[in-house]
Amino acid sequence: MSPEPASVRVLQRIELCDTDVTGHYHHSTVIRWVESAEQTLLHRIGLDHLPVMPRVNYTAGYRRRLWRHEIVQTRLRVEAVGRTSLRYLFDVTTGGDPSVEGELTVVKVDTETGATRPFDEQERKLLLESGEQEGDFLGRGPAGPAGRDPNTTPLARPSGDHWGIGYG
Template identity: 40%
Template structure:
């Protein structure tokens, strides 16, 4: 995510809860993926395309864990669109905790029609919303 881009982005706030910790007492690695997916849902809803759910499977998920988060730590997840391809979309995210950035990562999804089983181009009306060239109707 860069400040120069007009592509959609969201920030969500969560707290590290008991089920999100591992035996060592800090965040379980999987909670970062769940938070990224929660932020993705918020982002898609913000541009009026929550209906993409089920048609954009993940093909890449990467996370770099930089700091530990502990039980009840508040976190802020910044999530945005980094690149839009013909049939794919790359998101990037940061998870910030009390001590600074705790995780960064990216997630790549591919647009499918839900039936044919392969990648299909983004619909003409959606692509400008994904790139930030257009704003969703209010």
């Protein structure tokens, strides 16, 4: 069996600051989730010493709305490692249903000069062969009403108005 590229899954709750006036998540929230997953992945495979790599391409296809208090899982996977660039594929799901799919390309640069720097063989190996890593997950707290864990159970979606815009 051949080695798999590095990947990670991270759970997060959609907070009020992640939403817009319609009550569902704002499109800019996704890049924060992806960058958080990236930092977790680099830490897990021992590459958190790399400088923050400038983003040179970001695309996202939005499939369904996500609402405040929902729990989302962001999955990030190394797709390709070039000489100086790294391309990730990502998806955001809730309840197993895809909500967002996309890709992010970053470039490794020298922090002092800003010039591109090639990935060395060890970095390339870790990125391309580390497989799935343990993610950062919401912690388990005391069980709430009816045994529900308030840290991992999404709250009910607000009913909204007749246009389907949620409040809360």
